[in-house]
């Protein structure tokens with residue numbers, strides 16, 4: 001499906017680390033974090049060992065606890081909802097914009113005003129009556145409509161945690177993704193725009209929250225604590241120096257990495273736009289730079305997506321349905337009583353969307369190959 005784009009300099013950076021005795025909490029972690037402050041203008045960047053860890057620390061820093069309501073989207077990777085559940089808070093879903101797959105701000109505004117109407121069937125008695133935060137996701141590398149989301153947050157006094165795990169380097173009306181809420185989080189699994197193997201970074205301008213998150217990622221050690229003193233109950237969410245060194249090196253290549261992905265997306269668009277029954281990704285005018293994470297096409301209703309997926313796999317092309325709705329994942333559906341039909345736009349995109357092979361190292365010939373096979377198989381069903 002994907003392949004990291006590593007240069008000799010990225011490999012050398014890791015070798016440099018392992019030739020020293022400093023494998024954790026050293027110079028490279030600081031360099032990596034500085035690269036994020038430089039890119040985004042954020043006051044603080046806090047590196048962690050996954051995007052999920054980063055989102056979890058934001059939930060902790062925002063003071064979200066048992067029964068608190070966080071409005072989020074069911075069209076995402078599960079960790080954007082899991083981090084709410086980690087704190088026994090309640091994710092309340094609103095449906096999405098059918099073109100971008102991002103949170104629908106009108107539904108968000110309605111939910112913030114009339115939360116009772118949007119509570120899940122089961123488990124709502126645990127919910128406090130007040131909404132605490134909004135957790136929008138920049139889906140597939142395209143920022144959510146953050147002006148509209150922030151307007152709702154302002155009206156109701158809510159914290160905004162922007163899940164930019166899929167959108168490093170994207171811009172919204174000229175502003176960097178991740179900087180648009182109170183907190184932003186990026187992730188670096190090997191299919192992401194830059195990779196550290198595993199890793200994540202939080203950005204924020206909030207000094208107090210940054211101090212707390214630095215302590216929580218480091219087993220709850222506050223500034224001044226010794227190695228065996230723990231002011232808070234924390235976690236081991238630290239990134240190691242090998243990962244940070246790879247990430248710092250990759251960050252120096254960010255523009256090149258994003259441009260290569262833009263080129264692959266453009267090759268796909270040119271070849272897929274005229275195939276009947278296939279829709280290519282929609283990019284909003286407000287998205288001043290798309291940071292292509294995956295390339296998800298949609299099929300018209302009449303085409304059986306799962307059948308075409310099977311045929312592509314059989315011909316050696318890996319593909320993946322994207323996303324399976326969060327509210328229908330068994331542990332969520334069971335806990336909150338969700339059923340098919342609850343979030344129709346999310347379910348519709350979940351049924352019709354297919355991620356096809358995508359990375360910055362794909363060649364034009366490989367893109368041609370995927371598109372030719374797709375075209376052939378579509379004529380057969």
Ligand SMILES: Cc1ncc(COP(=O)(O)O)c(C=O)c1O
Pocket residue numbers: 049050051052053076077079080137163165166187188189199200
């Ligand atoms: C939208 C979204 N949120 C959160 C994450 C979690 O990141 P990680 O896999 O690094 O924990 C991902 C990554 O896959 C993601 O796509």
